Amino acid sequence: MATTHKKTNLLGLSQGDLEQFLIARSEKPFRARQIMQWIYQRNVSDFDAMTDLSKSLRAQLKEDAEIVPPQVQSRHDSKDGCVKWLFSSGSGQAVETVFIPESDRGTLCISSQVGCALDCAFCATGAQGFNRNLTSAEIIGQVRHAIAELPHRDNGEAAVSNVVFMGMGEPLANYRNVVPVLELLVSDWSYGMSRRRVTVSTSGIVPHIDKLAEDCNVALAVSLHAPNDELRDQIVPINKMHPIASLLDACWQYAAKRSNRFITFEYVMLRDVNDSLTHANQLADLLKDKPAKVNLIPFNPFPGTEFKRSSLDTIRHFQERLRKHGLVATTRKTRGDDINAACGQLAGKVSDRVKNRLGRKIVGHRSNSKNRRISSA
Ligand code: SAH
Ligand code: SF4
DSSP states (O other): OOOOOOOEEOTTOOHHHHHHHHHTTTOOTTHHHHHHIIIIISOOOOGGGOTTSOHHHHHHHHHHEEOOOOOEEEEEEOTTSOEEEEEEOSTTOEEEEEEEEOSSOEEEEOOOEEEOSSOOTTOHHHHHOEEEEOOHHHHHHHHHHHHHHSOOOTTSSOSOOEEEEOSSSOGGGGHHHHHHHHHHHHOTTTTOOOGGGEEEEESOOHHHHHHHHHHOOOEEEEEOOOSSHHHHHHHSGGGGTSOHHHHHHHHHHHHHHTTTOOEEEEEEEBTTTTOSHHHHHHHHHHHTTSSEEEEEEEOOOOTTOOOOBOOHHHHHHHHHHHHHTTOEEEEOOOOOGGGTOSTTOOOOBOOOHHHHHHSSOSSSOOOOTTTOOOOOO
């Protein structure tokens, strides 16, 4: 019987793994750097075009390797300049990537999982359940595609200057595949971004925050959303496993490893749930005199949710109260909502594998408007 020869997808391999791949074929490890430049800086997928590699290495690569990016399903352009792509992730499912241009930067918001198991009460991705982790190739492929497709800025630089893991999924729940992507984003042989321009956003998987500090300490954003455990248990269910005190401990240790560079705390403004001045005072007590800044996110509604966005006045008063306590606090502008590309609206197309198999979710319970009662603690 003929044996099938499985080729290795070089897209998304860390430099270390690419070097090992070459060493196993009696090649010099520095070839990894050349190959990375071809793949990421020159967007080349054809080994024959990699002209500074020997003919024999090119032939070997064609035999054993491939460069397979994720497939784009559709592109949507917003009136405000945002662009959203849907990438297919197999079996009719898709994940979303959003580009947000601003005068001084271009931010790409990327996905790390098909769906999400963490089931935060106010999140469209969480409401769909979890299907699977994206591979490193599927994650870095979103960046590669956006950079190739978007025109350069006037100053000649690539349109994408910043990358944030704020699309679908919980990046620290897909740690194994996310770390090589972080390395590629900051590597000089690939995109060479500064660590400050790459942000991992997490709802608080504490052991992996500690690990990330060691492995690749890029900028960290933490989805706090509530200033006490009673309320956070209800809207961010992972809090039952990693409560606020342990989460903040991990944050301050993370910040200390980066010379106390600020950690951003995301706080979604939900009307009559977490938006009172008492909540603002509690939040300030947790964060003041720490390397912290707060980013208030006006809630973005999606079909089936019972939450409402706080009024502009409430958000302004909340922000002012935080500032009065000496905190740095900003409010995120809502962008791309005409193409459903705003924070928390990313739903792609996910069929919930876990729910289909077990009839329920792994963590917490479903965002079901009928059984969810949030008391404002
Ligand atoms: N899983 C990670 C990253 C993806 S979510 C995390 O939770 O941090 C990116 C941000 O969007 C998080 O702060 C998340 O809480 C927020 N978000 C989720 N749903 C939202 C909604 N409907 N409106 C506004 N922000 C939302
Ligand atoms: Fe998952 Fe983040 Fe949505 Fe929570 S907010 S369900 S962690 S994607």
